[in-house]
Amino acid sequence: MGFDPRDWSATPHVSRDGKARGERVTSNVEALLRENDSLRREVQRLELELDRLRRLQWQRPRRESSSRQSWHQSSSESSPRVTAAQVQRWGASLAGQTGWTDLRAAGLGALIDQLNRSSFHSQLSLQQRLDRLVNGLGTDLLAAVGARPSKRSMAVLAAFALYGVRASEWLEEDSARVVMDLRQRQRQAQTSNSGRRTRSDRRSTDRHWRQADARLEALSVLGLDASATQDAIKQAFRRLVKQHHPDVGGSADAFRRVNDAYQLLTA
Known part of the structure; x- marks a missing residue:
């Protein structure tokens, strides 16, 4: 059975002196009941909102995962x-x-x-x-x-x-x-x-390595790579000679390295 506080104030109460007195309760009972109903509706709304957020939380990892995957694929392709x-x-x-x-x-x-x-x-x-x-x-x-x-x-x-x-x-x-x-x-x-390997094989291989290394080092001195053509070698040599020749204030050691590299590459 429900309890209505509006009936409580009418219930007699016997005090120690033997006199019947009514309970003192707030006079604004109707306002309290309306506030109670409002709070109940607010709790229901919050529970619905919490349930909606929980559903979104379970769906978000899948969306983020697929988003990261698509980004990774597009970035890897580009x-x-x-x-x-x-x-x-x-x-x-x-x-x-x-x-x-x-x-x-x-x-x-x-x-x-x-x-x-x-x-x-x-x-x-x-x-x-x-x-x-x-x-x-x-x-x-x-x-x-x-x-x-x-x-x-x-x-x-x-x-x-x-x-x-x-x-x-x-x-x-x-x-x-x-x-x-x-x-x-x-x-x-x-x-x-x-x-x-036999001794002759080792000598042949070592000679090949020395020649390959010498050519790569010579190209490096001229600022070229292994794919440089003879025309590119000549152009680089002319440019570096003008830059390092002692007559124009260049270094004699640098000029010697450039000349030795060119002689090796054009031999």
């Missing part, structure tokens, strides 16, 4: 993971480290092949390995290096063959360590292969 500018910057940083001259372009190529053969999927190329790890990474890397890689870009490829997807971190943060690791791995590869 921007390469490795650019030619990055390869050039990494190569220049490696070339400035101690021990760089000990690395050989042909030796770096042999090192890449050996690292691929010793990987989990020995039948895969470097591009295929990297593409399996991160979709498109190997394809973008080879496109950035180009069809005729120089010694610097070969070193970048060897870094990716050695470190995998973390190569970009090593190349950005500790290029000196990269050169040191590549030198060590190249020496190990040469030692392991020397026992399986």
Whole structure:
């Protein structure tokens, strides 16, 4: 049964002195009842709003996940993971480290092949390995290096063959360590292969490496890469002679290096 406080004030109450007295309650009972009804409706509205927010909370992760996925797909399609500018910057940083001259372009190529053969999927190329790890990474890397890689870009490829997807971190943060690791791995590869080659084979291979390294170093002196043509070599030589000739205030040592590089490339 319900209770109406309006009836409470009419209920007699016997005090200690034996006299019947009515309870003292507020006179604005109607206002209290209206306020109570209003609060009940507000609670119902808040419960409905809370239920709606809970439903939205369960739906939001799916929408955000699909949004992130679509953004990732669109960004991966529009921007390469490795650019030619990055390869050039990494190569220049490696070339400035101690021990760089000990690395050989042909030796770096042999090192890449050996690292691929010793990987989990020995039948895969470097591009295929990297593409399996991160979709498109190997394809973008080879496109950035180009069809005729120089010694610097070969070193970048060897870094990716050695470190995998973390190569970009090593190349950005500790290029000196990269050169040191590549030198060590190249020496190990040469030692392991020397026992399986005859002395004449070793002399022929070493001569090939020296010639390849000398050509790459000469091109580097002229500011060119491995794809430079004879016309480009002549133009670079003329420009650098005018810049470094002692008669125009240039360095005799720099002029000698430029001339030696040109003589080697045009021999």
